[in-house]
Amino acid sequence: MGLTGTVSLPFLVGALIILTAPYAVFLAIKSPLRSIPGPWYSHFTSIVLKGYILAGRRIHYVDSLHRKYGTVVRLSPDEVAISDLEAFSQIHKIGSGFIKSAWYDKLRFGREPGIFFMRNPHQHAARRRLFARAFSNNSLTTHWEPDIRQKAELAVVKIKEDAQAGSADILKWWTLMATDVIAHLSFGESFRMLESGKQTPYIDAIQAALLCGVVRNELSWIYPILRQLPFERIKNIMNADNVVFDHGAIAVRNMRSARDGLSTANLFSQMLGQADGQEKTEITDIAVRTEAGNLIVAGSDTTAVTLTYLIWAILKQPQLQAALEHEVGDLSPDLTSEELKNAPLLNSVIEETLRLYGAAPGALPRIVPEKGLSVCGYFIPSGVIVSTQAYTLHRDSTVFRDAQKFDGYRFINKSQMTAIQKTAMSPFGAGSRICIGLHLAWMELRLGAALFFRECRGAKLNDEMNDEMMEMDNRFLIAPKGHCCKIQL
Numbered sequence: 001m002g003l004t005g006t007v008s009l010p011f012l013v014g015a016l017i018i019l020t021a022p023y024a025v026f027l028a029i030k031s032p033l034r035s036i037p038g039p040w041y042s043h044f045t046s047i048v049l050k051g052y053i054l055a056g057r058r059i060h061y062v063d064s065l066h067r068k069y070g071t072v073v074r075l076s077p078d079e080v081a082i083s084d085l086e087a088f089s090q091i092h093k094i095g096s097g098f099i100k101s102a103w104y105d106k107l108r109f110g111r112e113p114g115i116f117f118m119r120n121p122h123q124h125a126a127r128r129r130l131f132a133r134a135f136s137n138n139s140l141t142t143h144w145e146p147d148i149r150q151k152a153e154l155a156v157v158k159i160k161e162d163a164q165a166g167s168a169d170i171l172k173w174w175t176l177m178a179t180d181v182i183a184h185l186s187f188g189e190s191f192r193m194l195e196s197g198k199q200t201p202y203i204d205a206i207q208a209a210l211l212c213g214v215v216r217n218e219l220s221w222i223y224p225i226l227r228q229l230p231f232e233r234i235k236n237i238m239n240a241d242n243v244v245f246d247h248g249a250i251a252v253r254n255m256r257s258a259r260d261g262l263s264t265a266n267l268f269s270q271m272l273g274q275a276d277g278q279e280k281t282e283i284t285d286i287a288v289r290t291e292a293g294n295l296i297v298a299g300s301d302t303t304a305v306t307l308t309y310l311i312w313a314i315l316k317q318p319q320l321q322a323a324l325e326h327e328v329g330d331l332s333p334d335l336t337s338e339e340l341k342n343a344p345l346l347n348s349v350i351e352e353t354l355r356l357y358g359a360a361p362g363a364l365p366r367i368v369p370e371k372g373l374s375v376c377g378y379f380i381p382s383g384v385i386v387s388t389q390a391y392t393l394h395r396d397s398t399v400f401r402d403a404q405k406f407d408g409y410r411f412i413n414k415s416q417m418t419a420i421q422k423t424a425m426s427p428f429g430a431g432s433r434i435c436i437g438l439h440l441a442w443m444e445l446r447l448g449a450a451l452f453f454r455e456c457r458g459a460k461l462n463d464e465m466n467d468e469m470m471e472m473d474n475r476f477l478i479a480p481k482g483h484c485c486k487i488q489l
Protein backbone atom coordinates (compact mmCIF):
# COMPACT_ATOMS: atom_id res chain seq x y z
CA MET A 1 0.00 0.00 0.00
CA GLY A 2 1.38 3.47 -0.95
CA LEU A 3 1.94 6.41 1.34
CA THR A 4 -1.34 8.11 0.35
CA GLY A 5 -3.18 4.97 1.29
CA THR A 6 -1.91 5.02 4.88
CA VAL A 7 -1.59 8.78 5.62
CA SER A 8 -4.70 10.92 5.40
CA LEU A 9 -4.74 14.53 4.21
CA PRO A 10 -5.94 15.95 7.58
CA PHE A 11 -3.02 14.14 9.20
CA LEU A 12 -0.56 15.70 6.73
CA VAL A 13 -2.00 19.20 7.26
CA GLY A 14 -1.92 18.70 11.04
CA ALA A 15 1.70 17.53 10.92
CA LEU A 16 2.65 20.51 8.77
CA ILE A 17 1.07 22.93 11.23
CA ILE A 18 2.76 21.27 14.22
CA LEU A 19 6.15 21.36 12.49
CA THR A 20 5.94 24.98 11.29
CA ALA A 21 4.15 26.45 14.32
CA PRO A 22 7.26 26.82 16.52
CA TYR A 23 9.06 28.70 13.73
CA ALA A 24 6.04 30.99 13.20
CA VAL A 25 5.91 31.68 16.96
CA PHE A 26 9.65 32.39 16.99
CA LEU A 27 9.26 34.90 14.11
CA ALA A 28 6.27 36.54 15.82
CA ILE A 29 8.17 36.95 19.10
CA LYS A 30 11.23 38.38 17.36
CA SER A 31 9.22 40.69 15.06
CA PRO A 32 9.85 44.43 15.58
CA LEU A 33 6.08 44.82 15.04
CA ARG A 34 5.16 42.59 18.00
CA SER A 35 3.90 45.47 20.15
CA ILE A 36 1.54 46.81 17.47
CA PRO A 37 -2.05 45.98 18.45
CA GLY A 38 -4.17 43.75 16.25
CA PRO A 39 -5.87 40.35 16.16
CA TRP A 40 -3.62 37.55 17.43
CA TYR A 41 -3.49 35.79 14.06
CA SER A 42 -2.13 38.91 12.32
CA HIS A 43 1.23 38.16 14.01
CA PHE A 44 1.47 34.83 12.19
CA THR A 45 -0.41 34.95 8.91
CA SER A 46 -2.08 37.12 6.30
CA ILE A 47 -4.62 34.42 5.50
CA VAL A 48 -7.54 36.11 7.28
CA LEU A 49 -6.81 39.42 5.56
CA LYS A 50 -6.67 37.65 2.19
CA GLY A 51 -10.01 36.00 2.95
CA TYR A 52 -11.61 39.42 3.44
CA ILE A 53 -9.91 40.74 0.28
CA LEU A 54 -11.28 37.86 -1.78
CA ALA A 55 -14.72 38.37 -0.26
CA GLY A 56 -14.59 42.04 -1.34
CA ARG A 57 -14.65 43.27 2.26
CA ARG A 58 -11.16 44.57 2.95
CA ILE A 59 -12.22 48.19 3.67
CA HIS A 60 -14.90 47.04 6.11
CA TYR A 61 -12.59 44.60 7.88
CA VAL A 62 -9.75 47.11 8.28
CA ASP A 63 -12.22 49.77 9.45
CA SER A 64 -13.58 47.37 12.10
CA LEU A 65 -10.01 46.71 13.28
CA HIS A 66 -9.35 50.45 13.62
CA ARG A 67 -12.50 50.81 15.70
CA LYS A 68 -11.41 47.96 17.95
CA TYR A 69 -7.64 48.48 18.21
CA GLY A 70 -7.05 52.17 17.39
CA THR A 71 -5.25 54.20 14.73
CA VAL A 72 -2.31 51.79 14.30
CA VAL A 73 -3.25 48.15 13.64
CA ARG A 74 -1.28 45.09 12.64
CA LEU A 75 -2.94 43.47 9.62
CA SER A 76 -0.46 40.71 8.84
CA PRO A 77 3.14 39.79 9.70
CA ASP A 78 4.43 42.57 7.42
CA GLU A 79 1.59 45.08 7.05
CA VAL A 80 0.28 47.78 9.37
CA ALA A 81 -2.84 49.89 8.77
CA ILE A 82 -2.73 53.52 9.89
CA SER A 83 -5.59 55.98 10.33
CA ASP A 84 -3.70 58.68 12.24
CA LEU A 85 -3.92 61.91 10.23
CA GLU A 86 -0.45 63.18 11.04
CA ALA A 87 1.06 59.89 9.90
CA PHE A 88 -1.20 59.93 6.82
CA SER A 89 0.31 63.29 5.79
CA GLN A 90 3.81 62.09 6.56
CA ILE A 91 3.40 58.96 4.43
CA HIS A 92 1.83 60.62 1.40
CA LYS A 93 3.50 64.03 1.33
CA ILE A 94 5.66 64.83 -1.70
CA GLY A 95 9.23 63.58 -1.24
CA SER A 96 8.32 61.47 1.81
CA GLY A 97 10.30 58.47 0.56
CA PHE A 98 7.33 56.10 1.13
CA ILE A 99 7.17 54.40 -2.26
CA LYS A 100 4.33 52.25 -3.55
CA SER A 101 4.60 48.63 -2.36
CA ALA A 102 5.23 45.53 -4.49
CA TRP A 103 1.45 44.94 -4.51
CA TYR A 104 1.30 47.34 -7.48
CA ASP A 105 3.85 45.22 -9.44
CA LYS A 106 1.69 42.13 -9.28
CA LEU A 107 -1.53 43.94 -10.08
CA ARG A 108 -0.12 45.72 -13.10
CA PHE A 109 -0.78 44.67 -16.66
CA GLY A 110 1.05 45.71 -19.83
CA ARG A 111 4.62 45.26 -21.01
CA GLU A 112 5.96 47.92 -18.65
CA PRO A 113 4.51 49.88 -15.73
CA GLY A 114 2.24 52.80 -16.60
CA ILE A 115 2.14 55.94 -14.44
CA PHE A 116 -0.24 54.36 -11.91
CA PHE A 117 1.98 51.32 -11.34
CA MET A 118 5.42 53.00 -11.47
CA ARG A 119 7.23 52.53 -8.17
CA ASN A 120 10.53 54.20 -8.97
CA PRO A 121 10.09 57.84 -7.81
CA HIS A 122 12.39 59.30 -10.52
CA GLN A 123 10.73 57.39 -13.34
CA HIS A 124 7.32 58.37 -11.94
CA ALA A 125 8.22 62.07 -11.54
CA ALA A 126 9.36 62.25 -15.19
CA ARG A 127 6.14 60.63 -16.45
CA ARG A 128 4.05 62.85 -14.20
CA ARG A 129 5.76 65.99 -15.60
CA LEU A 130 4.98 64.77 -19.09
CA PHE A 131 1.31 64.17 -18.27
CA ALA A 132 0.67 67.21 -16.07
CA ARG A 133 -0.34 69.86 -18.62
CA ALA A 134 -2.64 67.62 -20.65
CA PHE A 135 -4.57 66.71 -17.46
CA SER A 136 -4.78 70.27 -16.11
CA ASN A 137 -8.18 71.86 -15.70
CA ASN A 138 -7.33 74.51 -18.23
CA SER A 139 -6.20 72.10 -20.93
CA LEU A 140 -9.17 69.77 -20.42
CA THR A 141 -11.62 72.66 -20.62
CA THR A 142 -9.98 74.13 -23.73
CA HIS A 143 -9.48 70.93 -25.72
CA TRP A 144 -11.93 68.33 -24.53
CA GLU A 145 -14.96 69.85 -22.86
CA PRO A 146 -17.24 69.69 -25.94
CA ASP A 147 -16.52 65.96 -26.39
CA ILE A 148 -17.06 65.25 -22.70
CA ARG A 149 -20.28 67.29 -22.68
CA GLN A 150 -21.60 65.50 -25.77
CA LYS A 151 -21.04 62.12 -24.11
CA ALA A 152 -22.63 63.21 -20.82
CA GLU A 153 -25.65 64.49 -22.75
CA LEU A 154 -25.97 61.24 -24.66
CA ALA A 155 -25.72 59.21 -21.45
CA VAL A 156 -28.56 61.21 -19.89
CA VAL A 157 -30.70 60.87 -23.06
CA LYS A 158 -30.24 57.08 -22.86
CA ILE A 159 -30.99 57.03 -19.12
CA LYS A 160 -34.14 59.08 -19.66
CA GLU A 161 -35.36 56.83 -22.49
CA ASP A 162 -34.89 53.69 -20.41
CA ALA A 163 -36.31 55.30 -17.26
CA GLN A 164 -39.45 56.41 -19.10
CA ALA A 165 -39.83 52.85 -20.39
CA GLY A 166 -39.78 51.63 -16.77
CA SER A 167 -36.17 51.03 -15.70
CA ALA A 168 -32.76 52.59 -16.41
CA ASP A 169 -29.58 51.10 -15.02
CA ILE A 170 -27.53 54.21 -14.29
CA LEU A 171 -24.42 52.18 -13.40
CA LYS A 172 -24.42 50.76 -16.93
CA TRP A 173 -24.85 54.13 -18.65
CA TRP A 174 -22.34 56.02 -16.49
CA THR A 175 -19.82 53.24 -17.11
CA LEU A 176 -20.29 53.47 -20.87
CA MET A 177 -20.04 57.27 -20.66
CA ALA A 178 -16.88 57.39 -18.52
CA THR A 179 -15.22 54.73 -20.68
CA ASP A 180 -16.11 56.51 -23.93
CA VAL A 181 -14.72 59.74 -22.47
CA ILE A 182 -11.35 58.40 -21.36
CA ALA A 183 -11.06 56.25 -24.51
CA HIS A 184 -11.64 59.30 -26.69
CA LEU A 185 -9.01 61.29 -24.80
CA SER A 186 -6.35 58.61 -24.73
CA PHE A 187 -6.99 56.82 -28.04
CA GLY A 188 -8.12 59.83 -30.07
CA GLU A 189 -11.41 58.19 -31.02
CA SER A 190 -14.48 57.19 -29.07
CA PHE A 191 -15.35 53.53 -28.58
CA ARG A 192 -18.97 54.59 -29.25
CA MET A 193 -20.19 52.34 -26.46
CA LEU A 194 -22.91 54.81 -25.51
CA GLU A 195 -24.27 54.56 -29.04
CA SER A 196 -24.20 50.75 -29.11
CA GLY A 197 -25.27 50.33 -25.49
CA LYS A 198 -22.60 47.74 -24.71
CA GLN A 199 -18.91 47.42 -23.95
CA THR A 200 -16.36 46.44 -26.61
CA PRO A 201 -14.15 43.31 -26.60
CA TYR A 202 -11.22 45.60 -25.72
CA ILE A 203 -12.90 46.47 -22.42
CA ASP A 204 -13.56 42.75 -21.83
CA ALA A 205 -9.82 42.18 -22.31
CA ILE A 206 -8.88 44.96 -19.88
CA GLN A 207 -11.18 43.49 -17.25
CA ALA A 208 -9.64 40.06 -17.82
CA ALA A 209 -6.11 41.50 -17.52
CA LEU A 210 -7.08 43.09 -14.22
CA LEU A 211 -8.57 39.84 -12.97
CA CYS A 212 -5.22 38.16 -13.72
CA GLY A 213 -3.54 40.83 -11.59
CA VAL A 214 -5.81 40.10 -8.64
CA VAL A 215 -5.15 36.35 -8.93
CA ARG A 216 -1.36 37.00 -9.16
CA ASN A 217 -1.56 39.09 -5.98
CA GLU A 218 -3.87 37.11 -3.76
CA LEU A 219 -3.55 33.53 -5.08
CA SER A 220 -0.04 33.58 -6.56
CA TRP A 221 0.31 29.78 -6.29
CA ILE A 222 -2.69 29.17 -8.53
CA TYR A 223 -1.54 31.50 -11.33
CA PRO A 224 1.08 29.19 -12.96
CA ILE A 225 -1.42 26.32 -12.86
CA LEU A 226 -4.10 28.40 -14.60
CA ARG A 227 -1.62 29.31 -17.35
CA GLN A 228 -1.25 25.62 -18.23
CA LEU A 229 -4.96 24.75 -18.37
CA PRO A 230 -6.27 23.78 -21.84
CA PHE A 231 -9.65 25.57 -21.58
CA GLU A 232 -10.35 28.22 -24.25
CA ARG A 233 -11.99 30.69 -21.85
CA ILE A 234 -9.11 30.57 -19.38
CA LYS A 235 -6.60 30.85 -22.25
CA ASN A 236 -8.39 33.99 -23.45
CA ILE A 237 -8.21 35.50 -19.98
CA MET A 238 -4.51 34.68 -19.71
CA ASN A 239 -3.92 36.21 -23.15
CA ALA A 240 -5.78 39.42 -22.31
CA ASP A 241 -2.56 41.38 -21.81
CA ASN A 242 -1.65 40.84 -25.48
CA VAL A 243 -5.09 41.94 -26.69
CA VAL A 244 -4.77 45.15 -24.66
CA PHE A 245 -1.28 45.75 -26.02
CA ASP A 246 -2.34 45.20 -29.66
CA HIS A 247 -5.27 47.57 -29.34
CA GLY A 248 -2.94 50.26 -28.01
CA ALA A 249 -1.64 50.62 -31.59
CA ILE A 250 -4.61 52.92 -32.29
CA ALA A 251 -3.43 55.38 -29.66
CA VAL A 252 0.08 55.34 -31.18
CA ARG A 253 -1.21 55.82 -34.73
CA ASN A 254 -3.33 58.82 -33.76
CA MET A 255 -0.53 60.32 -31.73
CA ARG A 256 1.99 60.02 -34.57
CA SER A 257 -0.40 61.25 -37.28
CA ALA A 258 -1.03 64.38 -35.25
CA ARG A 259 2.57 65.53 -34.97
CA ASP A 260 2.12 67.82 -37.94
CA GLY A 261 0.27 70.40 -35.87
CA LEU A 262 -2.98 68.71 -34.90
CA SER A 263 -1.74 68.34 -31.37
CA THR A 264 -5.09 67.48 -29.77
CA ALA A 265 -5.70 64.19 -31.57
CA ASN A 266 -5.29 62.51 -28.20
CA LEU A 267 -3.69 63.22 -24.82
CA PHE A 268 -0.35 61.81 -25.96
CA SER A 269 -0.07 63.98 -29.07
CA GLN A 270 -0.92 66.90 -26.80
CA MET A 271 1.90 65.96 -24.45
CA LEU A 272 4.39 65.87 -27.31
CA GLY A 273 3.00 69.08 -28.80
CA GLN A 274 3.22 70.92 -25.49
CA ALA A 275 6.73 69.69 -24.88
CA ASP A 276 8.04 71.13 -28.16
CA GLY A 277 10.56 73.87 -27.48
CA GLN A 278 10.93 72.81 -23.86
CA GLU A 279 13.02 69.97 -22.49
CA LYS A 280 13.34 67.13 -24.97
CA THR A 281 10.42 64.81 -24.36
CA GLU A 282 9.84 61.42 -25.90
CA ILE A 283 7.41 58.70 -25.10
CA THR A 284 7.92 55.32 -26.68
CA ASP A 285 5.22 53.50 -28.58
CA ILE A 286 5.20 50.76 -25.95
CA ALA A 287 4.66 53.37 -23.23
CA VAL A 288 1.74 54.90 -25.15
CA ARG A 289 0.08 51.50 -25.63
CA THR A 290 0.54 50.77 -21.94
CA GLU A 291 -0.64 54.14 -20.68
CA ALA A 292 -3.70 54.15 -22.98
CA GLY A 293 -4.87 50.86 -21.43
CA ASN A 294 -4.00 51.98 -17.91
CA LEU A 295 -5.92 55.24 -18.31
CA ILE A 296 -9.03 53.36 -19.38
CA VAL A 297 -8.90 51.38 -16.15
CA ALA A 298 -8.13 54.38 -13.96
CA GLY A 299 -10.67 56.66 -15.58
CA SER A 300 -13.77 54.54 -16.23
CA ASP A 301 -15.27 52.63 -13.28
CA THR A 302 -13.91 55.23 -10.83
CA THR A 303 -16.06 58.05 -12.19
CA ALA A 304 -19.00 55.82 -13.10
CA VAL A 305 -19.31 54.25 -9.66
CA THR A 306 -19.00 57.62 -7.90
CA LEU A 307 -21.69 59.13 -10.12
CA THR A 308 -23.94 56.14 -9.54
CA TYR A 309 -23.69 56.43 -5.75
CA LEU A 310 -24.29 60.17 -6.03
CA ILE A 311 -27.62 59.71 -7.82
CA TRP A 312 -28.63 56.86 -5.49
CA ALA A 313 -27.81 58.82 -2.32
CA ILE A 314 -29.79 61.83 -3.53
CA LEU A 315 -32.82 59.89 -4.77
CA LYS A 316 -33.08 58.53 -1.23
CA GLN A 317 -33.62 62.08 0.06
CA PRO A 318 -36.51 63.62 -1.95
CA GLN A 319 -36.13 67.07 -0.34
CA LEU A 320 -32.46 67.23 -1.24
CA GLN A 321 -33.33 65.99 -4.75
CA ALA A 322 -35.92 68.76 -5.17
CA ALA A 323 -33.43 71.41 -3.99
CA LEU A 324 -30.80 70.17 -6.43
CA GLU A 325 -33.30 69.99 -9.31
CA HIS A 326 -34.21 73.55 -8.48
CA GLU A 327 -30.58 74.73 -8.44
CA VAL A 328 -29.61 73.16 -11.78
CA GLY A 329 -32.97 74.14 -13.30
CA ASP A 330 -32.10 77.79 -12.62
CA LEU A 331 -28.79 77.59 -14.53
CA SER A 332 -28.60 78.67 -18.17
CA PRO A 333 -29.56 76.09 -20.85
CA ASP A 334 -25.85 75.85 -21.77
CA LEU A 335 -24.77 74.75 -18.27
CA THR A 336 -21.43 76.51 -18.74
CA SER A 337 -18.43 75.18 -16.86
CA GLU A 338 -18.25 78.42 -14.84
CA GLU A 339 -21.87 77.97 -13.72
CA LEU A 340 -21.26 74.36 -12.80
CA LYS A 341 -18.14 75.20 -10.79
CA ASN A 342 -20.10 77.83 -8.84
CA ALA A 343 -23.34 75.91 -8.17
CA PRO A 344 -23.12 75.48 -4.35
CA LEU A 345 -25.39 72.50 -3.77
CA LEU A 346 -24.16 70.59 -6.83
CA ASN A 347 -20.54 70.89 -5.67
CA SER A 348 -21.45 70.10 -2.09
CA VAL A 349 -23.24 66.84 -2.99
CA ILE A 350 -20.33 65.79 -5.20
CA GLU A 351 -17.89 66.39 -2.35
CA GLU A 352 -20.15 64.51 0.08
CA THR A 353 -20.40 61.61 -2.38
CA LEU A 354 -16.61 61.53 -2.68
CA ARG A 355 -16.42 61.43 1.12
CA LEU A 356 -18.77 58.47 1.59
CA TYR A 357 -18.74 56.78 -1.80
CA GLY A 358 -15.58 57.87 -3.65
CA ALA A 359 -14.76 54.86 -5.82
CA ALA A 360 -11.24 54.19 -4.48
CA PRO A 361 -11.52 54.34 -0.68
CA GLY A 362 -9.26 51.36 0.02
CA ALA A 363 -5.68 50.72 1.00
CA LEU A 364 -2.89 52.73 -0.61
CA PRO A 365 0.06 50.53 0.47
CA ARG A 366 3.52 52.12 0.85
CA ILE A 367 6.90 50.88 2.06
CA VAL A 368 8.47 52.50 5.12
CA PRO A 369 11.78 54.10 4.06
CA GLU A 370 15.18 53.69 5.70
CA LYS A 371 14.59 56.10 8.58
CA GLY A 372 11.49 54.23 9.78
CA LEU A 373 8.19 55.72 10.91
CA SER A 374 7.24 56.88 14.40
CA VAL A 375 3.50 56.94 14.84
CA CYS A 376 1.36 57.27 17.99
CA GLY A 377 4.14 55.96 20.21
CA TYR A 378 5.06 53.03 17.97
CA PHE A 379 8.13 52.66 15.79
CA ILE A 380 7.69 50.94 12.44
CA PRO A 381 11.01 49.95 10.87
CA SER A 382 12.12 50.26 7.26
CA GLY A 383 10.67 47.77 4.76
CA VAL A 384 7.31 47.26 6.51
CA ILE A 385 4.17 47.94 4.42
CA VAL A 386 1.96 50.69 5.82
CA SER A 387 -1.46 51.33 4.33
CA THR A 388 -3.99 54.09 4.85
CA GLN A 389 -7.61 54.01 3.70
CA ALA A 390 -9.90 56.93 2.93
CA TYR A 391 -12.88 54.78 3.94
CA THR A 392 -11.84 55.12 7.59
CA LEU A 393 -10.49 58.69 7.44
CA HIS A 394 -13.74 59.89 5.84
CA ARG A 395 -15.89 58.23 8.51
CA ASP A 396 -13.98 59.52 11.52
CA SER A 397 -16.60 61.07 13.78
CA THR A 398 -13.96 63.23 15.51
CA VAL A 399 -13.33 64.88 12.13
CA PHE A 400 -16.78 64.94 10.52
CA ARG A 401 -20.00 65.54 12.48
CA ASP A 402 -22.55 62.72 11.94
CA ALA A 403 -19.86 61.07 9.87
CA GLN A 404 -21.99 58.13 8.69
CA LYS A 405 -24.78 60.35 7.40
CA PHE A 406 -25.00 61.59 3.78
CA ASP A 407 -25.45 65.32 4.37
CA GLY A 408 -25.80 67.06 0.99
CA TYR A 409 -25.18 70.46 2.58
CA ARG A 410 -22.02 69.49 4.49
CA PHE A 411 -19.67 71.19 2.03
CA ILE A 412 -21.94 74.05 0.99
CA ASN A 413 -19.42 76.51 2.41
CA LYS A 414 -16.04 74.95 1.75
CA SER A 415 -14.18 77.85 3.29
CA GLN A 416 -15.48 76.64 6.66
CA MET A 417 -13.71 73.31 6.39
CA THR A 418 -11.19 72.81 9.19
CA ALA A 419 -7.54 72.03 8.46
CA ILE A 420 -8.11 68.51 9.83
CA GLN A 421 -11.07 67.94 7.53
CA LYS A 422 -9.00 69.11 4.56
CA THR A 423 -6.25 66.63 5.42
CA ALA A 424 -8.69 63.78 5.99
CA MET A 425 -10.59 64.34 2.72
CA SER A 426 -8.56 62.24 0.33
CA PRO A 427 -10.87 60.53 -2.19
CA PHE A 428 -8.20 61.02 -4.86
CA GLY A 429 -5.25 59.96 -2.70
CA ALA A 430 -2.62 62.51 -1.72
CA GLY A 431 0.83 63.94 -2.41
CA SER A 432 2.92 63.02 -5.42
CA ARG A 433 0.66 60.06 -6.28
CA ILE A 434 -2.60 61.98 -6.07
CA CYS A 435 -5.01 61.14 -8.90
CA ILE A 436 -3.90 62.88 -12.08
CA GLY A 437 -7.43 62.53 -13.50
CA LEU A 438 -9.18 64.44 -10.72
CA HIS A 439 -10.05 67.48 -12.85
CA LEU A 440 -11.45 65.21 -15.53
CA ALA A 441 -13.41 63.32 -12.89
CA TRP A 442 -14.85 66.54 -11.43
CA MET A 443 -15.82 67.71 -14.92
CA GLU A 444 -17.69 64.47 -15.61
CA LEU A 445 -19.29 64.40 -12.16
CA ARG A 446 -20.55 67.98 -12.46
CA LEU A 447 -21.84 67.55 -16.01
CA GLY A 448 -23.36 64.12 -15.42
CA ALA A 449 -25.13 65.12 -12.19
CA ALA A 450 -26.34 68.52 -13.44
CA LEU A 451 -27.72 67.07 -16.69
CA PHE A 452 -29.36 64.19 -14.86
CA PHE A 453 -31.17 66.37 -12.32
CA ARG A 454 -32.22 68.84 -15.02
CA GLU A 455 -33.48 66.25 -17.51
CA CYS A 456 -34.82 63.57 -15.18
CA ARG A 457 -36.78 65.66 -12.67
CA GLY A 458 -38.73 63.54 -10.21
CA ALA A 459 -36.73 60.37 -10.91
CA LYS A 460 -37.19 57.59 -8.36
CA LEU A 461 -35.30 54.47 -7.44
CA ASN A 462 -36.82 51.48 -9.18
CA ASP A 463 -39.05 49.28 -6.99
CA GLU A 464 -36.57 46.41 -7.46
CA MET A 465 -33.82 48.35 -5.67
CA ASN A 466 -32.93 47.86 -2.01
CA ASP A 467 -30.06 49.08 0.17
CA GLU A 468 -28.37 45.69 0.20
CA MET A 469 -27.85 45.90 -3.58
CA MET A 470 -25.91 49.13 -3.07
CA GLU A 471 -23.63 47.76 -0.33
CA MET A 472 -20.02 48.28 -1.32
CA ASP A 473 -18.12 45.38 -2.79
CA ASN A 474 -14.44 46.34 -2.45
CA ARG A 475 -11.81 45.14 -4.94
CA PHE A 476 -9.39 48.09 -4.82
CA LEU A 477 -12.33 50.08 -6.21
CA ILE A 478 -15.82 49.76 -4.80
CA ALA A 479 -18.93 48.75 -6.74
CA PRO A 480 -22.55 48.12 -5.78
CA LYS A 481 -22.99 44.50 -4.70
CA GLY A 482 -26.05 44.18 -6.94
CA HIS A 483 -23.98 45.23 -10.04
CA CYS A 484 -26.66 47.74 -11.04
CA CYS A 485 -28.61 50.77 -9.85
CA LYS A 486 -32.01 51.08 -11.44
CA ILE A 487 -34.16 54.17 -11.55
CA GLN A 488 -37.53 55.06 -13.11
CA LEU A 489 -39.44 58.14 -14.21
Ligand code: HEM
Nearest residue numbers: 116298299302303306359360364428429433435436437441
Ligand atom coordinates in the same frame (compact mmCIF):
# COMPACT_ATOMS: atom_id res chain seq x y z
C1 HEM B 1 -14.14 59.84 -9.00
C2 HEM B 1 -13.22 59.38 -9.78
C3 HEM B 1 -11.83 58.99 -9.35
C4 HEM B 1 -11.38 58.59 -8.13
C5 HEM B 1 -12.17 58.44 -6.83
C6 HEM B 1 -9.96 58.33 -8.26
C7 HEM B 1 -9.12 57.94 -7.22
C8 HEM B 1 -7.75 57.79 -7.33
C9 HEM B 1 -6.87 57.49 -6.23
C10 HEM B 1 -7.31 57.25 -4.78
C11 HEM B 1 -5.61 57.43 -6.71
C12 HEM B 1 -4.33 57.13 -5.91
C13 HEM B 1 -3.99 55.66 -6.03
C14 HEM B 1 -2.77 55.24 -5.25
O1 HEM B 1 -2.12 56.03 -4.59
O2 HEM B 1 -2.50 54.04 -5.34
C15 HEM B 1 -5.67 57.69 -8.13
C16 HEM B 1 -4.58 57.71 -8.98
C17 HEM B 1 -4.68 57.85 -10.35
N1 HEM B 1 -5.82 58.13 -11.07
FE1 HEM B 1 -7.69 58.44 -10.32
N2 HEM B 1 -9.59 58.54 -9.56
C18 HEM B 1 -10.70 58.95 -10.26
C19 HEM B 1 -10.76 59.28 -11.60
C20 HEM B 1 -9.71 59.20 -12.48
C21 HEM B 1 -9.79 59.51 -13.88
C22 HEM B 1 -11.02 60.03 -14.62
C23 HEM B 1 -8.57 59.25 -14.42
C24 HEM B 1 -8.23 59.39 -15.87
C25 HEM B 1 -7.26 59.89 -16.36
C26 HEM B 1 -7.69 58.80 -13.34
C27 HEM B 1 -6.35 58.46 -13.46
C28 HEM B 1 -5.50 58.18 -12.40
C29 HEM B 1 -4.08 57.93 -12.55
C30 HEM B 1 -3.31 57.87 -13.87
C31 HEM B 1 -3.55 57.73 -11.26
C32 HEM B 1 -2.10 57.46 -10.88
C33 HEM B 1 -1.42 58.80 -10.61
C34 HEM B 1 0.03 58.68 -10.20
O3 HEM B 1 0.42 57.69 -9.60
O4 HEM B 1 0.76 59.63 -10.49
N3 HEM B 1 -8.43 58.78 -12.18
N4 HEM B 1 -7.00 57.92 -8.48
